[in-house]
Amino acid sequence: MRKEFLPFSRPSIAEADIQAVGDVLRSGWITTGVHAAKFEQEFAAYVGTRGAVALASATGGMHVTLKALGIGPGDEVVTPSMTWASTVNLIVLAGARPVFADIDRDTLMAGPDQIAAVLTSRSKLIIPVHFAGAPADMDPIRQIAAERGIPIVEDAAHAAGTEYRGRRIGASGTAIFSFHPIKNMTSGEGGMVCAEDATLLDAVRRLKFHGLGVDAFDRSMQGRSPQAEVVEPGYKYNLTDIAAVLGRRQLARLDEFNRRRTELALYYRRRLAEVDEILPLKDPPYPMRHAWHLLIVRLDSDRAGLSRDAFMEGLKKKNIGTGLHFRAVHLHKYYREKLGCARGMLPATEWNSDRICSLPLFPDMHLEDVDDVVVAIKAVLNKK
Ligand SMILES: *Cc1c(COP(=O)(O)O)cnc(C)c1O
Numbered sequence: 001m002r003k004e005f006l007p008f009s010r011p012s013i014a015e016a017d018i019q020a021v022g023d024v025l026r027s028g029w030i031t032t033g034v035h036a037a038k039f040e041q042e043f044a045a046y047v048g049t050r051g052a053v054a055l056a057s058a059t060g061g062m063h064v065t066l067k068a069l070g071i072g073p074g075d076e077v078v079t080p081s082m083t084w085a086s087t088v089n090l091i092v093l094a095g096a097r098p099v100f101a102d103i104d105r106d107t108l109m110a111g112p113d114q115i116a117a118v119l120t121s122r123s124k125l126i127i128p129v130h131f132a133g134a135p136a137d138m139d140p141i142r143q144i145a146a147e148r149g150i151p152i153v154e155d156a157a158h159a160a161g162t163e164y165r166g167r168r169i170g171a172s173g174t175a176i177f178s179f180h181p182i183k184n185m186t187s188g189e190g191g192m193v194c195a196e197d198a199t200l201l202d203a204v205r206r207l208k209f210h211g212l213g214v215d216a217f218d219r220s221m222q223g224r225s226p227q228a229e230v231v232e233p234g235y236k237y238n239l240t241d242i243a244a245v246l247g248r249r250q251l252a253r254l255d256e257f258n259r260r261r262t263e264l265a266l267y268y269r270r271r272l273a274e275v276d277e278i279l280p281l282k283d284p285p286y287p288m289r290h291a292w293h294l295l296i297v298r299l300d301s302d303r304a305g306l307s308r309d310a311f312m313e314g315l316k317k318k319n320i321g322t323g324l325h326f327r328a329v330h331l332h333k334y335y336r337e338k339l340g341c342a343r344g345m346l347p348a349t350e351w352n353s354d355r356i357c358s359l360p361l362f363p364d365m366h367l368e369d370v371d372d373v374v375v376a377i378k379a380v381l382n383k384k
Contacts (some may be wrong), residue, residue, distance in 0.1 A: 001318050002372045008321040009182040012257060012363045017249045024245045032209075035244035040192070041250055043177075047170030049194045053204045054156055054244060058178035058191035059086040060208065060237030063093075065153055065176065065193060066125075067235075068203035072095050075124035079155075080110040081330040081341075082349045084130045087155060090331045099123070100330050100340070105348040106130065106282040108296070109254050112140035119148065129155040132325070133184070133261075133291035134284055135164035142173070156194075160184040161258040163289035170194040179247055182323075184261070184293050185254045187247030190239050207234040260363040261292035268295055268359065269368055271374045277381050279306040279355075291307055295361040298352060308355050314380035320373050323358035370380075 019347040024030055036054050044052040055061045071077060079087055081100040091098040099118050101110035108131045115126060126145050128136040136154070156162075157178035159169040169175055174197065177183075179190035195201045206212065211234025227231050239247075250257075272278050279298040283290065299308045306314075312322045328349045330341035343350055359373055 001376070002320070005319045006321055006365075006369055006372065007362075008323040008358055008360045010362045010364065011186045012253070013246075014249075014253075017246055020245045021068075021242055022250055024241050030242050031240045032244075033241045034240040035241040035248060036066050039187075039244040039248045039251070041240070042248060044194060046251060046254070047168045047173055047175075047194055050196050050198065052170075052192050052194045053200045053208060054139070054239040054247070055191045055193065055208050056239055056243075057180070057189050057237070058155075059090065060089055060235070061176045061191040061193040061204070062090050062127075062153070062155075064125060064204050064207035064235060064237060065174065065200075066090055066094050066096075067207055068200055069125060069151060069153075071125055074122065076120060076122040077125045077127060078115055078118055078123055079127040080114075080129055080349065081328045081346055082108050082110075082131070082326060082352065083155065083329060084157065084326055085329050085332060087129075088335070089126055089150040094340075096124070096331075097122075100341075100346055100349070102346045102348050103352070106285050107134060108281060108352060109136045109284070110132070110230040111137045113145055115141060116144050119150070121378060123148070123150055126150055126152045127155055127182065128152065129157075130159035130162055130169055132281065132296050133158055133162055133293035135159060135162050135169055135288050137284065137286060138164055138173075149309065154256070157183060158293040159291060160293075161254050161289075162291040165287050172196060179243075179250070184257060184291055185247070185250035187239065187243040187250065188358050190243050191246055206231065208237040209283045210234045210236060236276050258291050261361060262290065264361055264365055264367070264370060265292040266297055267289075267370050268361075268373075270369060271379075272297065275374070275377060275381065278377065294323070295359045296325060296356050297359060298355040299357060303357060306381065308357055311380060312357055315373075315376055316378060318376040321360060321377045324356065325358050326353070328353035362383050 040052045075096040076099045077091045088098045101114040154175040156175040162169045174195040179187040179194040212228040212231040213231035277300045335341045
């Protein structure tokens with residue numbers, strides 16, 4: 001058994017990153033400034049879109065985007081239940097109704113058919129989720145949305161560096177990325193709203209900082225013009241330069257991180273093929289580049305004679321950390337009790353919610369760590 005605990009995720013922070021953050025701390029300007037502005041430009045250039053707005057989190061980005069799109073009471077917002085709860089919470093907090101699309105059983109993503117099945121005359125927004133580093137099937141989803149005049153906001157929290165049909169996620173439409181420490185790149189906490197629509201970008205920029213009408217970063221002032229006025233009440237979700245400088249350095253290493261994640265993931269796939277009780281996810285059938293944000297497997301619990309929770313507990317005892325991405329949102333207490341959600345609504349989502357488990361995957365891992373995970377899995381399964 002491994003001597004040291006292997007976490008399921010760990011950010012890759014270099015000494016030079018620590019130095020860069022230290023330089024910002026010593027500079028006299030630590031909140032939103034030059035680094036946040038450069039981070040936005042560099043991220044927009046990386047994904048290949050018109051512009052981007054950096055925020056304190058992807059959740060903050062989703063909050064202001066829903067506000068900018070005018071989502072409110074009487075509106076329905078379609079999204080999968082196999083997602084992080086933040087999106088669904090924000091839909092409810094906006095006074096709108098979340099409507100859950102089921103997912104493909106083997107990619108964990110809602111595709112055009114699952115989304116079309118739940119659209120109504122009240123649908124005002126679709127939020128597809130790119131899952132685990134693979135892209136959702138955006139072309140047909142965009143076509144369905146365009147036919148009905150419904151906007152799309154892509155949850156790209158797992159998709160920094162992901163490509164769909166030869167283009168990076170974020171290159172077109174509106175996509176929100178997360179830089180939480182477990183994501184493919186981190187700024188400590190942080191998020192980025194990428195959009196082609198200049199009006200939407202302006203609204204997001206305004207709403208993320210008090211609703212002030214002027215945001216141009218004034219280099220002589222090191223900030224906003226003191227004369228700026230509130231043009232609509234906004235929030236406070238700006239990203240500090242302490243975080244932005246780390247984000248910039250991580251962005252420069254993102255492709256290298258993702259190459260390493262891919263090597264590890266492919267090795268995992270080979271090794272796990274030896275274990276009948278472990279069911280891997282499938283790659284989507286369309287052209288794509290996987291960013292391998294998460295290494296998710298499903299435990300065939302009938303065959304193993306072991307629940308997923310017991311499996312995770314067993315691995316922990318063997319010093320292997322795991323994650324759960326995600327427990328279906330519609331089965332959380334609030335959504336069962338207040339929205340009347342119940343088991344049976346979303347069969348593929350529920351089947352996976354009971355069986356998925358995220359195994360350790362991060363760029364600084366070694367192939368020997370993967371071997372340790374596979375050995376531990378075999379031991380846990382044989383013990384029963
Ligand atoms: C992490 C995550 C978010 C939220 O990102 P934050 O930056 O933590 O707000 C949203 N959606 C999904 C699918 C995520 O995994």
